[in-house]
Amino acid sequence: MARALIIIPTYNEHENIVRLVHAVLNQQAECPEVALHVLIVDDNSPDGTSDIVRELQAKEDPTYSHIHLLTRPGKMGLGTAYVTGFKYGLKERYDYIFEMDADFSHEPREIPTFLREITKYDLVIGSRYIPGAQVQNWPRRRLLLSYNANVYARMVTGIPVRDATGGFKCFRRAVLEAIDLDDIRSNGYAFQIEMNFRAWRKGFRIKEIPITFADRHAGTSKMSKAIVREAVGMVWKLKARAIAGEL
Numbered sequence: 001m002a003r004a005l006i007i008i009p010t011y012n013e014h015e016n017i018v019r020l021v022h023a024v025l026n027q028q029a030e031c032p033e034v035a036l037h038v039l040i041v042d043d044n045s046p047d048g049t050s051d052i053v054r055e056l057q058a059k060e061d062p063t064y065s066h067i068h069l070l071t072r073p074g075k076m077g078l079g080t081a082y083v084t085g086f087k088y089g090l091k092e093r094y095d096y097i098f099e100m101d102a103d104f105s106h107e108p109r110e111i112p113t114f115l116r117e118i119t120k121y122d123l124v125i126g127s128r129y130i131p132g133a134q135v136q137n138w139p140r141r142r143l144l145l146s147y148n149a150n151v152y153a154r155m156v157t158g159i160p161v162r163d164a165t166g167g168f169k170c171f172r173r174a175v176l177e178a179i180d181l182d183d184i185r186s187n188g189y190a191f192q193i194e195m196n197f198r199a200w201r202k203g204f205r206i207k208e209i210p211i212t213f214a215d216r217h218a219g220t221s222k223m224s225k226a227i228v229r230e231a232v233g234m235v236w237k238l239k240a241r242a243i244a245g246e247l
Contacts, residue, residue, distance in 0.1 A: 098114065134213070
């Protein structure tokens with residue numbers, strides 16, 4: 001049976017993590033041909049997120065054996081958390097590897113759709129900006145910032161992706177094997193652009209599917225001005241490296 005690893009980076013997500021893990025694993029009934037596993041990459045959350053995950057792992061129900069945990073010494077950023085998870089997924093020979101937020105902005109019930117599409121493509125991206133998608137509870141200013149950032153990324157890099165900054169996606173393991181994960185230069189939302197750009201430059205088949213994106217249910221947003229600045233500069237660096245033949 002094929003196996004899928006859903007990587008969920010966390011920092012102070014004790015309000016969400018139990019419900020989210022259960023919601024993800026409950027999709028197993030809709031994906032009988034793919035075994036679902038969850039990997040929490042926790043940056044030493046002061047609120048005890050990792051302790052809660054360990055309590056789940058200790059339960060006797062065999063379903064909880066599909067929960068995995070990696071802890072890091074401190075808050076090190078989204079991109080490095082995913083890279084850590086990718087390396088774990090490749091080492092453990094997972095067939096499909098997901099990125100997913102911990103705050104319920106990504107709907108677990110859409111995981112089966114990703115798994116159906118990944119049989120035909122190499123990278124499936126959950127898009128907020130194609131027909132059929134919905135964005136709920138986001139302030140208009142935040143929505144416009146995100147939309148315009150994606151237009152900017154497409155204009156500079158040429159990448160044919162409407163939602164290059166989206167963080168709900170599924171990779172075939174071959175894509176991650178082909179990318180030099182130690183050469184990833186970005187860490188915030190620019191990380192999403194960089195991973196998509198590298199996959200596209202290597203000729204992998206990319207599919208965007210519409211998703212329902214909702215603002216977080218609980219906890220606080222990790223967005224900052226520094227993250228936005230990183231994304232603005234990163235697209236030009238990617239273009240320059242591509243022109244130089246480095247990507």
